[in-house]
Amino acid sequence: MPAAAIPAPPWRAPKKAPAARQPLSAEAVLSTALRLVDRDGLDALSMRRVAQELGTGAASLYAYFANKDELLEQLLDRVVGEIPLPRADAPDWKAEVKRACFASRNVFRSHRDLVRVARANIPTGLNSLRYAEALLALLRGAGIPDRICAWAMDQMSMVIIADAVEQSIHEELGRRTEAEPYLNQVRDYLAALPADEFPNLVALAPTMIEGSGDERFQFALDLMIDGLATYARPSGGAA
Template sequence: MPSAAIPAPPWRAPKKTPAARQPLSAEAVLSTALRLVDKDGLDALSMRRVAQELGTGAASLYAYFANKDELLEQLLDRVVGEAPLPRADAPDWQAEVKRSCFASRNVFCAHRDIAKVARANIPTGPNSLRYTEALLAVLRGAGIPDHICAWAMDQMSMVIIADAIETAIHVELGRRTEADAAPYLNQVRDYLASLPADEFPNLVAIAPAMIEGSGDERFAFALDVMLDGLARYARPAGGAA
């Protein structure tokens, strides 16, 4: 009668439990990729890493995505889809645009540095198109000329992406909260205040103001400046050009 299983020698490294193979689909790939970005950031993402998480080979992913760039493009669109669409029937178009920009920025900030994918790219995925269409409806509904609407979309996107990327960098540097950032900002304030006043009178004078305001307050200020400018072009629907 055979004896019980012979145990392995104690000096041998224990075998790793193989990753459970998940049903492969485009949705599974995107979900896994986003989870990896949330955990380790965009630079750590690779087709090989995603495949390992799914218990398959990198070649299997190319049945769904031609390359990493295509994966990133669809990943960005998935994140955009988390933001609520602007409402064209909102009673205050400026408040609605501001609310929408804050929501978009918060969605990007919730996913580490995924906003980097949007740099120098015009998102054209289905969620991005729906969001753009909805925001354009708000702007055009305010009577803003078409070419100003187009430029405004571009500039607001840049402000949102830049703010989200800066937030991600602060997080990477350990400044996850306003309190975390305070020691660094106070150093900057004190340094500016210590500059030779005869050479840098303005920097010395406003050194405290240079670091005032939370991230939300500064983002709101940027939006207010843009919206105040856009309001110059707004006219009642059906009004004269």
């Protein structure tokens, strides 16, 4: 009997079919990398994993990206491109800024923990530049001074990123379905503290866990943007 016709022993693990080789391009690499992050999270992403998905060797990816850091930068910029641009001609600039912040947060949250790449990083990709330009046009058009515009954009980004990162951590810990029992435990723990030493924590224990993630994010935006509005000049124009 030919060797090829001999069946494999039943205890031997079946061999995996080799990954089908796909046409290689920067776009194919980015699409594959994003699919990996969406499926397995940021820590699972590597040049080797992307190459395996594409049916090629990791060395071939370096023709398009100098290293993993460059791949991550461009991957983040690709995701930023999914965010609708703020409209400078919106009739209510405060509502438009809040809408843009929610849209940014929702896009980042739709891609697992990729938003971690944005921490301590100033995005300079084309999509990021276009978004920043549109947001600055909206703020300057509201008559907010230039320095306040620049700083406000930075601080709003920090709030969005922090919220998205926290959400991704909770999801990785499996608290998406266990949030209520966990929060109730926190409430009960605070309420049981010695009232003579921690009177305010005891009094506010129920309030500390109130509100959905959306409500708390809206509250943060209201605080920031209502404060920002105090710098706006009714006549418009930038200082």
